[in-house]
Structures are given as structure tokens and as C-alpha cells.
Amino acid sequence: MKKFLKIAAIVLVLLIGFVLAVPFLFKDKIIATVKETVNEQLNAKVDFGEFDISIISTFPNLKFSIENVQVDGVAEFDGVRLAEVGRLDLVLDLMSVISGDEYKIKKIYVNQSKIHAKILENGKANWDIAKVDSTTVEEETPDTSSSPFKMALKELKIADSYIVYEDLEGKMKAAIGPYEFELSGDFTENTTDMKMNFVTDTLTYVMDGIPFLNKVRSEFSAIILTDLKNSKYTFKDNVLKINALESKFDGWLAMPNDSIMEMDINFSTTKTTFKEILSLVPAIYAREFASVKTAGNAELKAVIKGQYTETRLPFFDIQLLVSNAMFKYPDSAQIGR
Secondary structure, X not given: OHHHHHHHHHHHHHHHHHHHHHHHHHHHHHHHHHHHHHHHHEOOEEEOOOEEEEOOOOOOEEEEEEEXXXXXXXXXXXXXXXXXXXXXXXXXXXXXXHHOOOEEEEEEEEEEXXXXXXXXXXXXXXXXXXXXXXXXXXXXXXXXOOOOEXXXXXXXXXXXXXXXXXXXXXXXXXXXXXXEEEEEOOOOOOXXXXXXXXEEEEEEEEEOOEEEEEEEEEEEEEEEEEEOOOOEEEEEEEEEXXXXXXXXXXXXXXXXXXXXXXXXXXXXXXXXXXXXXHOOOHHHHHOOXXXXXXXXXXXXXXXXXXXXXXXXXXXXXXXXXXXXXXXXXXXXXXXXX
């Protein structure tokens, strides 16, 4: 028994030593792989600050953390920062790291990120930074099959982050942030129930100089049946809130190839008072919305069905029904009825 305990103690010490040593054994190897992969596959200036590798908090997985990641544009986009990330945490399968053939990423945590997506008037996008093999004429997309990083994703979290989308060609701009986003599901399977949650206090959308949405609060939660093999997504339980307007939709969306998007989606509001519809008007919502007196009913329905391609648009049917509606600010004249 004493001999057994002695051997067990030695094995335990060796295991603890291995656990503590793993981050140092693989740190340089992973960093070198990251830099090599980025330089080989991107047309952009990429830089990052401090990084760390640990195993204690995520055992039996490996945690890779990196701070102050910056991706700056080149050529036409010189001076435009495509992305920056305050902190990025990757949880990797330890055995995949030890084998060295590929690194399986299981979880991704992003904090304080900013993305500025921009399309020039000539249609060129600043996120199109993946290098293309010039020796291959038929293949228009970059070959990433040799990448040492593989997705075995089960969780994605983004916190305190911002997105700006600027389309000079289409004369529109959208801004979101700060926002929180969570995504979970077993993406190693062909089909999975993908759970999604998104919330932001500021969503803005402007087209042709007209602000259709101006700093509205938005929330979206959903369970989506995801068929990864066929790139088809079926909406199950979902709620979309924009200011006080709450709605649900069902149906599906599929992307059989890179040039076609197919969809059959039905949308309807879950509340039927005029006040919820009125909350979409920026000037009204901003001025003491809770104290605004309203009356009347409203119902918003929409159907989107068909294909979206470079030459085709899906069928749209949008209905807004308002009856016996009025609204009145405190100490102001009544409008409506």
C-alpha cells in the first residue's frame, strides 16, 4: 500500500507539472502558427499586443488569450481600420494542440471589439482581404483547406462591441453598439439547435440621407435549427424587439451556394396597439415616450419568399393596418382620430 501511494504521489506530481508546463511548451508554437497563417492568407496590416496561454481554468482544454488586435486596410483602404479587438480568448482542444496537425477551436470570447465594414463607390469591400492563389484561374475563392485552425465551435460570446457598416455604392449606413451577442450549439454535428441572443441600446440605419432607425434599442433571441451540411436555417422560437415593438417570425433561410439565397419567412407583431408601432418614430420615442397618450390598434405583417441573387429579388408583401389611432404629448394638441 505504501509503495502504491508513493507511485500515485509521483504520478500526481508529474501530471501537475505537465499541466503547468503545457502553456510554455506550446506558446511559441501557436504564436508562430498564428503569424504565419495571417501573413499567408490576408492582404492587410495585422498587429497584436500581449498574449497568454493557460490550461488551469479550462482544463482539459487550452486557453489562448490575445489583446489589442488590429487589422488595418491597405491600398484603397489605407487609413481605414477594418477591425480592432480589446481582448480575444480562444479555447482549444488540448489533444489537437499536442498532435500538432490542426488546432480545434471550441469557444471564442471577444471583448471590446470594433468593426468598420466599408464599400467604396466602385463596389470594392474592405473586408475582402483574403489572398487568392494567382496560379489558379478557375478558383475565385481562397484555398483555406491547408489552414491549421479548424472550427469545433460550441460557444461564441461578444461583449461591449461596435459595428459600423458604410456602403458608398448603395448610399446607406448602419451602426450598432455597444452590443452583446451570444451564440451556442454543437457545430461539430451536421444539424444543431443554435441558440442566439443579441441586445443593443443603439441601432441606426440611414439610406439616402433618411434615418429609418435612429439609435433604437433592439433585442433578438432565437433558437434556430441549423443544417450545416445544406446551409439551411429554420427559425423555431424567436422574439425580435425594436424599441417597444415586439414581433415574431418563422420560416427558413437557405444558402445552397455562394450566389443564391433562398427564403420563406413570415413576420408579425405580437402586440397590437398603436403605441408599439409609434415607438419606431425616432422623434416621438425620444421625447418622454412613457407619458405619451395613445389609443387605437395596429398590426404589422410581412412575408418574404423567393430567391435573392445578383439579378433577382424575393417576393415581398408588407401590411400595416392602423385603426382608430391617436397620440398626444402632455400639454399638447391631440393628433389623430
